[in-house]
Amino acid sequence: MATTIISADHLCVGYGKKPVIEGVTLALQPGELLVLIGTNGSGKSTLLKTLAGLIHPVHGELHVLDHHAGQLPTRVAYLPQHPVSSHTLPLQVRDVVAMGRYAHLGLFKRATKDDQIIVEDSMRRAGIDEQASKPIRDLSGGQQQRTHLAQVLARQAEVLLLDEPTAGLDINGRKLVASLVAAERARGVTVVMATHELLDAEHATSVMLLAQRVVAVGPPDVALRDEFLRECFGFTQPH
Amino acid sequence: MNYFVDPFTNNEFLRFALIGGILVALTCAIAGTFVVLRGLAFVGDALAHGVLPGIATALLLGVSGIVGAAVGAVVMMGGVSLVTRRFRLSGDTAIGLLFVGMLALGVIITSRSDAFVGDLTRILFGELLGVSGTDLLMQLCALAIVGAIAFVGRRPFLLLSVDEGLARTSGFSIRIFHNVMLTMVAITVVASFQTVGTLLVLGMLIAPAATGALFARSISSMMTIAAIVGTLSTYIGLLLSYHFDVAAGATIVFTAVMFFALAAVFTEVRKSLTKPSNSEHEHPHAHGHVHVHI
Numbered sequence: 001m002a003t004t005i006i007s008a009d010h011l012c013v014g015y016g017k018k019p020v021i022e023g024v025t026l027a028l029q030p031g032e033l034l035v036l037i038g039t040n041g042s043g044k045s046t047l048l049k050t051l052a053g054l055i056h057p058v059h060g061e062l063h064v065l066d067h068h069a070g071q072l073p074t075r076v077a078y079l080p081q082h083p084v085s086s087h088t089l090p091l092q093v094r095d096v097v098a099m100g101r102y103a104h105l106g107l108f109k110r111a112t113k114d115d116q117i118i119v120e121d122s123m124r125r126a127g128i129d130e131q132a133s134k135p136i137r138d139l140s141g142g143q144q145q146r147t148h149l150a151q152v153l154a155r156q157a158e159v160l161l162l163d164e165p166t167a168g169l170d171i172n173g174r175k176l177v178a179s180l181v182a183a184e185r186a187r188g189v190t191v192v193m194a195t196h197e198l199l200d201a202e203h204a205t206s207v208m209l210l211a212q213r214v215v216a217v218g219p220p221d222v223a224l225r226d227e228f229l230r231e232c233f234g235f236t237q238p239h
Numbered sequence: 240m241n242y243f244v245d246p247f248t249n250n251e252f253l254r255f256a257l258i259g260g261i262l263v264a265l266t267c268a269i270a271g272t273f274v275v276l277r278g279l280a281f282v283g284d285a286l287a288h289g290v291l292p293g294i295a296t297a298l299l300l301g302v303s304g305i306v307g308a309a310v311g312a313v314v315m316m317g318g319v320s321l322v323t324r325r326f327r328l329s330g331d332t333a334i335g336l337l338f339v340g341m342l343a344l345g346v347i348i349t350s351r352s353d354a355f356v357g358d359l360t361r362i363l364f365g366e367l368l369g370v371s372g373t374d375l376l377m378q379l380c381a382l383a384i385v386g387a388i389a390f391v392g393r394r395p396f397l398l399l400s401v402d403e404g405l406a407r408t409s410g411f412s413i414r415i416f417h418n419v420m421l422t423m424v425a426i427t428v429v430a431s432f433q434t435v436g437t438l439l440v441l442g443m444l445i446a447p448a449a450t451g452a453l454f455a456r457s458i459s460s461m462m463t464i465a466a467i468v469g470t471l472s473t474y475i476g477l478l479l480s481y482h483f484d485v486a487a488g489a490t491i492v493f494t495a496v497m498f499f500a501l502a503a504v505f506t507e508v509r510k511s512l513t514k515p516s517n518s519e520h521e522h523p524h525a526h527g528h529v530h531v532h533i
Contacts, residue, residue, distance in 0.1 A: 049404075052404075052408050053407070053408065054404050054407055054408065070407070070408070073408060073409050073410030074410070076408070077408075078404070078408045080402065080404055080405075089276055089400060089401065089452075090451075090452055090455035090456055090457060090458065090460070090461050091401075091457070091458070092456055092457065095457060095458075096401075099394075099397065099398060099401070099405070099409075102394045102395075102398060102409045102411075103408075103409040103410050105394065106394075106410070107391055107392070107394065107395070108391070135456055
């Protein structure tokens with residue numbers, strides 16, 4: 001029997017006691033990809049923040065790797081929506097990516113050669129290695145997004161929670177995110193990704209349509225039916 | 240040469256002032272770097288003003304000003320921590336009122352003293368030329384403690400400066416490390432009050448670090464530049480103070496602020512002379528601080 005990586009039962013997420021989405025039930029296995037689709041304010045980010053442990057569930061059950069959310073920083077990595085560009089901070093790309101290792105290093109451990117190799121490898125995979133020594137404030141929005149993706153990869157986590165990872169990226173950047181997600185899943189990483197784009201759901205194991213409630217959930221061909229899309233977006237996407 | 244060195248070789252009080260000023264500059268460079276990175280200037284100002292009633296009470300009771308400043312800083316930190324938790328949306332207003340209230344209380348307490356104006360001036364603007372050997376020892380201890388806190392807390396401090404959520408998801412408590420950072424700032428303020436005074440300490444905390452932020456490519460280089468600017472400001476300020484008979488603490492802080500102004504003008508001119516070189520055809524998108532309060 002496969003291990004359940006993320007399990008939620010009648011989960012209600014929101015801020016404080018104010019619910020945003022109710023009745024979320026999940027059972028994600030290793031290597032699965034759940035894509036959350038919805039408009040702005042639909043609750044995608046709220047659900048991801050709850051999975052990351054940044055906000056507490058309003059009520060209901062939630063377990064990530066058999067622990068409460070947010071308790072396993074070395075095994076779960078989270079990419080926030082519009083991650084802070086750090087543009088005012090005197091940091092090079094390499095420094096920002098290296099921060100992905102801090103969960104493993106804690107306060108006192110010294111970064112080893114292995115940590116450096118992981119950082120270099122993550123930058124190469126995210127296509128930002130040529131900018132490694134550049135100050136992040138000198139980069140374009142897309143290059144900054146790649147830097148933050150590299151930081152998430154450097155965590156070498158078992159669960160990736162990505163909030164609109166393709167935001168600000170051109171077509172090559174979008175392909176890169178798709179291939180990175182595929183590569184991570186191939187090594188057994190479970191991915192939950194929020195997006196506006198139906199194309200991003202192409203290779204998902206399951207899709208959850210959100211509109212401040214769960215409109216539909218299931219494999220892409222079931223959840224992305226016209227009637228659900230109309231309910232979620234108010235119109236049918238021309239795909 | 241004599242003009243630049245003699246004042247310090249001929250006068251012990253000026254030598255002590257220089258050493259004390261440099262110790263404060265180094266402490267401020269470390270704490271100030273994180274204050275600038277995390278955008279805590281306002282909280283730093285609040286702490287600086289918060290120590291006033293503590294110092295005033297201590298002087299009135301005949302206790303060491305440092306002890307009073309420490310008590311004042313602890314009370315102010317508790318207040319800042321409480322209002323930032325309770326009044327998230329109006330934190331600036333609450334902290335602003337808190338520090339003005341503490342400042343007023345400090346003046347009220349000082350006004351009970353016979354030497355009201357003298358005491359108040361001493362607290363607000365420092366008494367750098369009266370630094371003793373014991374003061375230097377205390378400032379050295381403060382430098383060591385602040386250095387140790389910054390070294391141990393460098394990772395969570397950096398994460399907090401980038402994004403509170405990132406600190407939390409990396410396994411570091413936002414509340415604990417925010418308070419540790421405030422403690423570090425409070426120690427710096429307490430240790431610096433005698434040198435530049437509570438009114439001007441913010442200048443030493445912010446100006447050198449902000450100058451560093453303009454040029455640095457890493458946190459350590461920012462700190463190094465801040466230390467150099469702070470040290471130079473201390474030396475130049477003391478020299479000007481000696482030769483032109485002007486207030487030492489204020490001249491040091493003014494010099495530090497001038498360093499920042501010149502650096503800001505220089506970087507602006509340099510920026511306007513070089514074209515942006517973003518080669519990748521991707522859309523820049525809006526970036527804002529994502530503050531997650533737990």
